[in-house]
Amino acid sequence: MEAAKLLPDLEKEDLRILMAIEIGMKRSEYVKINNIKFYSRYKMEETLFRLNKIHKLDLIIRDSSKNEIGYTLNSIAYDLLALHTLVEKNIVSQLGPLIGKGKESDVYSCMDDNENIYALKIYRMGRTSFKSIKRSRDLTGERSHLSWLYINRLAAKKEFEVLKRIYKLNLNTPKPIGYNRHIVVMSYLRGKELVYYKSIKNPDKIFNRIIKQMEIIYQKANIIHGDLGEFNIVLDEKGNILIIDWLQWIPSDHPNATSILERDIRNVCNYFQKKYKVESDTNKIIASFYKK
Ligand SMILES: Nc1ncnc2c1ncn2[C@@H]1O[C@H](COP(=O)(O)OP(=O)(O)OP(=O)(O)O)[C@@H](O)[C@H]1O
Ligand SMILES: [Mg+2]
Structure with a gap:
């Protein structure tokens, strides 16, 4: 990854300038040099020297179309800031x-x-x-x-x-x-998504485990995955699973909760039915979710 390669080349002053631009970006996409200087609390000379260096490293984008020059972070710079903090x-x-x-x-x-x-x-x-x-x-x-x-x-x-x-x-x-x-x-679970397996051992067991877990999560935490399917379940060689990708979760009192929950369940039931002939009664499963 680009940012990880660049991280060792950066000095703390460079990072501070990147952070100053980041702060300025809360107010506008491009941050004027004066503001970068202000947020970094460096002298103008240091600010310009660092801006020049990180611009050459391709971490910031310059806008010189206005009467004052502005800079914005690119995604590599943002990766760098986050990685740096995680390392710290x-x-x-x-x-x-x-x-x-x-x-x-x-x-x-x-x-x-x-x-x-x-x-x-x-x-x-x-x-x-x-x-x-x-x-x-x-x-x-x-x-x-x-x-x-x-x-x-x-x-x-x-x-x-x-x-x-x-x-x-x-x-x-x-x-x-x-x-x-x-x-x-x-x-991390070292494996691959369900969808990439040609065959698996004990599909019944894996199917039941997925459904059971979604039920517990629904009943105990009031959470619905929202994008459940063979792409978001990782399986390893030993039959361990990991249900990933929770960004689009919704709470059980969401206006579309019923239809999204049912779509999640149907996705799993249909996939196991088509690929592994695991028979299930989708309506019965759905009904059991609503029973507390
Ligand atoms: N905790 C994890 N353990 C193992 N592999 C993972 C893990 N998290 C993500 N992955 C791998 O990275 C891939 C992408 O991750 P994830 O599904 O969370 O995001 P996404 O695919 O960008 O979201 P979307 O499915 O909407 O495109 C997964 O399909 C899986 O191969
Ligand atoms: Mg995904």
């Missing part, structure tokens, strides 16, 4: 290879000082797909001027917080380890 907090010490690429995120493996391996999910919403634009509206409401930086930060916070709530139930959901800005670190 001793949550992460090394980044591993890319393990998954979603429509709105890149997921890497990473390691802490004790050689525990985690999944590190970096949100990348807000520029491409229709779905991500829709999702970002769900997050920011009508405040549509808000930047990609803010949207992705909100997404990470939202996923981290829901992971904390469901992790208490002791089921097969990722353990939240930490988050910063647009990055969430969580426990």
Whole structure:
């Protein structure tokens, strides 16, 4: 990853300038040099020297179309700030290879000082797909001027917080380890998504486990996954599962809760029925969710 490669080249003064731009970006996309100087509390000479350096490293974008020059962070700079903080907090010490690429995120493996391996999910919403634009509206409401930086930060916070709530139930959901800005670190299951298996052992058992867990999460935490299916369930060789990708969760008192819950359940039932001939009575399962 680009940011991880650059991190060792940066001095703390460079990072402070990046953070000053980040603060300024709460008010406007491009931040004027005077404001960068103000937020960093450096002298003008130091500010200009650092801006020049990080601009050459391709971490900031310059806008010279107005009468005052402004700078904005690019996504590599934002990755850098988040990674730097995660390292400072001793949550992460090394980044591993890319393990998954979603429509709105890149997921890497990473390691802490004790050689525990985690999944590190970096949100990348807000520029491409229709779905991500829709999702970002769900997050920011009508405040549509808000930047990609803010949207992705909100997404990470939202996923981290829901992971904390469901992790208490002791089921097969990722353990939240930490988050910063647009990055969430969580426990990692070395496997692949259900959809990529040609066949699995004990499909009945796995099906039942998934349904049972969704039921507990619904009944005890009032949480509905919202995007459940063969793409968001990781399975390993030993038959362990991990139900991932909780960003689009909704509470059980959401106006569309019934239809979204039923869609989640149907997705799982249909997939196991078609691929593994696991017979189930979808209506009966749905009914059992509503019985407390
Ligand atoms: N905790 C984890 N353990 C193992 N693999 C993971 C974990 N989290 C994510 N992955 C891998 O990364 C991929 C993408 O992660 P995730 O599904 O959370 O986000 P997303 O795919 O960007 O969202 P969307 O499905 O809406 O595109 C997963 O399909 C999976 O391969
Ligand atoms: Mg996914």
